Amino acid sequence: MERKSLATKETYCLELRIFLGYLEERGLSAAAVDKAGVIEYIGFRRGAGGGGGGIESRSAAKALSILRSFFKFLADEGFRSDNPAASLESPVQRVKLPEVMDRQTVAGFLESIDTKTPLGLRDRCLFELIYSGGLRVSEAAALDIRDIDFEGGIIRVKGKGKKERLALFGQEAAAWLKLYIFEARAKISRGGAAGRLSPALFIGRGGKRLSRKGIWKNYAKAAGLAGTSSRVHALRHSFATELLAGGADLRTVQELLGHADIATTQIYTHVNAENLRESHRRYMPKLWK
Numbered sequence: 001m002e003r004k005s006l007a008t009k010e011t012y013c014l015e016l017r018i019f020l021g022y023l024e025e026r027g028l029s030a031a032a033v034d035k036a037g038v039i040e041y042i043g044f045r046r047g048a049g050g051g052g053g054g055i056e057s058r059s060a061a062k063a064l065s066i067l068r069s070f071f072k073f074l075a076d077e078g079f080r081s082d083n084p085a086a087s088l089e090s091p092v093q094r095v096k097l098p099e100v101m102d103r104q105t106v107a108g109f110l111e112s113i114d115t116k117t118p119l120g121l122r123d124r125c126l127f128e129l130i131y132s133g134g135l136r137v138s139e140a141a142a143l144d145i146r147d148i149d150f151e152g153g154i155i156r157v158k159g160k161g162k163k164e165r166l167a168l169f170g171q172e173a174a175a176w177l178k179l180y181i182f183e184a185r186a187k188i189s190r191g192g193a194a195g196r197l198s199p200a201l202f203i204g205r206g207g208k209r210l211s212r213k214g215i216w217k218n219y220a221k222a223a224g225l226a227g228t229s230s231r232v233h234a235l236r237h238s239f240a241t242e243l244l245a246g247g248a249d250l251r252t253v254q255e256l257l258g259h260a261d262i263a264t265t266q267i268y269t270h271v272n273a274e275n276l277r278e279s280h281r282r283y284m285p286k287l288w289k
Contacts, residue, residue, distance in 0.1 A: 015066045018045070030074060035084040038067060042091070061090035098237040098267060101230055106131060106238055112226040118184035123218050125173075125180035126202050126210075127235060132173035133157070134239035134257050137232055139167075141212050143201040145181070150174060159258040167256060240268045 022041055023030060045063055046054045055063070064085060071083040101109070110128060114120040130140050139157045147156040153174060155167045169177075181201075189198070189207030200209035219232035236257070243253050254265040 011062070012066050012069075015063050016070060019063075019067065019070075030070070031080050033084060035088065038064075038085050038088060041067075042088075046091070057091045064088060064090055099230060099234045100237045100241045101228070101234050102238075103242065105228065105230075106235065109223065109226045109228055109230075113222055115179075118187040121176075121180050121184040122188060122202060122210075123222060125176040125184075126215065127219065127222070127232070128173045128176045129155075129169055130232065131235040131239055132169040133167040134236050134243075135167060136160075136236060136258075137212050137215050139258075140202065141210060141215060144199040145201050146199065148177065148201065150177070157258065160260070163258070163260075165255070165258045167258075237268070240265070244268050 019041060020030065022044060023033060023037075028037060042060055042064055046060050067085040068083065068088075071080070071085050074080050075083055110124060110131070113124045113127070115124045126140060129135065130137070133155055135155075135157065136159070139159060142158045143155065149155070153169055153171075155169060157165050157167045159165055185203065188203055188205060198207045198209065202210040202215075204210045204214055216232055223230055240253055240257055243256070244250075250262055250265050250269070253268065254262050257265060259265045
């Protein structure tokens with residue numbers, strides 16, 4: 001436990017407190033509980049017991065892992081001769097599909113942004129670029145003006161782990177970028193000077209770099225006005241899903257998204273399959289009765 005993060009230690013301690021409380025209520029002890037008792041506890045955690053509503057498969061798997069470590073410790077210290085959690089299989093984890101929007105919904109959202117104001121023009125440009133380049137919110141917030149290559153339609157992106165990659169953007173995003181940079185950016189900063197001196201591409205009032213929280217807040221406001229409950233990451237997810245639907249291979253999508261592991265990119269194949277299934281239901285309803 002020495003090298004584990006503080007958050008991990010807190011998770012271990014919380015789970016063990018819940019487990020020991022569970023045993024105490026039933027007159028059981030950690031030294032005597034058997035495999036069936038561990039199974040019943042995991043069932044209890046997945047129900048409504050222990051800290052609010054039932055936990056999901058991923059959290060249940062983590063709880064079981066903590067119990068394995070706990071019982072191993074008890075066995076090593078001589079408090080019991082076996083580990084009742086050692087042979088139990090972790091709960092099957094459901095694949096959590098990313099939130100995506102179809103092209104019409106994305107277009108409707110972008111077009112609903114009021115671009116008559118400098119801030120509105122900035123937000124239209126920002127969300128257009130996130131969608132066109134498949135950017136993470138943190139990547140969009142970290143962009144500097146010098147990272148944009150209009151001639152090549154390329155963005156130099158600072159991704160996770162400070163790794164750099166090249167992302168692409170289309171003509172629509174390029175048009176909004178030019179409008180924002182040349183017509184709105186200086187007006188957003190007080191007096192215009194701060195914005196021109198700042199290297200940041202996207203700025204807030206006073207010329208300071210727009211933060212991730214600022215982007216989330218602005219998206220939520222715009223999404224509410226557009227009548228969608230989506231979150232800003234849905235733009236990146238929609239970008240990836242459209243690429244695959246258009247015939248792009250996984251390796252290409254992996255590179256464009258900046259995923260270190262292609263397994264992360266494969267989640268979008270599940271999304272695409274679900275979209276196909278929904279279309280099948282819609283256009284061939286008799287087969288689903």
